[in-house]
Amino acid sequence: MSADLGRRERKKAATRKAISDAATQLFVERGFDEVSIREVADAADVSPTTVFAHFPQKEALVFDEDDAQRDMLVAAVRDRPEGTSVSDALRDLYRRELIGLAFDPTGAHRRQFMQLITDTPALRDYASRMWLRHEDALAAAIAETTGQSEPDAETRVYARMVLQLQILAFEHDDAAATIEAGFRIFERGWREPR
Numbered sequence: 261m262s263a264d265l266g267r268r269e270r271k272k273a274a275t276r277k278a279i280s281d282a283a284t285q286l287f288v289e290r291g292f293d294e295v296s297i298r299e300v301a302d303a304a305d306v307s308p309t310t311v312f313a314h315f316p317q318k319e320a321l322v323f324d325e326d327d328a329q330r331d332m333l334v335a336a337v338r339d340r341p342e343g344t345s346v347s348d349a350l351r352d353l354y355r356r357e358l359i360g361l362a363f364d365p366t367g368a369h370r371r372q373f374m375q376l377i378t379d380t381p382a383l384r385d386y387a388s389r390m391w392l393r394h395e396d397a398l399a400a401a402i403a404e405t406t407g408q409s410e411p412d413a414e415t416r417v418y419a420r421m422v423l424q425l426q427i428l429a430f431e432h433d434d435a436a437a438t439i440e441a442g443f444r445i446f447e448r449g450w451r452e453p454r
Contacts, residue, residue, distance in 0.1 A: 276314045276324060279304040283321035288372045292380040319386035330394045337401040346402055350422055351443045358436055388427050395419050
């Protein structure tokens with residue numbers, strides 16, 4: 261029975277990935293608003309009903325790695341080297357992600373993907389909502405690693421702000437400078453320009 265369950269789950273995951281990959285390719289090639297669910301279903305060789313069984317709305321087709329992103333954020337905090345602050349660990353993670361986009365040999369696809377999100381208001385808004393869903397997990401990881409039984413108000417504010425920083429960075433031409441400025445403010449506070 262458990263072997264069947266494992267096989268069934270693997271098959272569901274493979275179908276979900278095939279649908280998402282087909283959708284992303286079509287969206288990158290033609291634009292999000294120009295592709296129908298029927299076209300995605302045809303490209304993935306499934307029915308539209310199967311598409312909606314895996315993805316509740318069209319925007320969700322693009323964001324099939326939500327759990328992996330949450331796990332990456334939490335791991336950056338929980339697995340940081342001793343003596344490394346939470347801010348330094350998250351800054352390093354954000355830097356690695358930016359470098360990955362800029363210099364990864366397969367990064368052209370990732371850059372096209374990010375451009376698709378940037379150029380499509382519905383995807384940009386959905387991406388922001390999805391990213392901010394990680395606030396509770398990030399706040400809990402910070403609390404856990406800093407000796408709090410649960411996140412206090414400052415930890416929750418920090419978690420929200422650090423997630424917002426990444427959204428802000430991807431909205432600007434110089435994402436790296438935005439990330440560095442954000443973490444400087446987290447560390448020193450904001451200083452009024454004179």
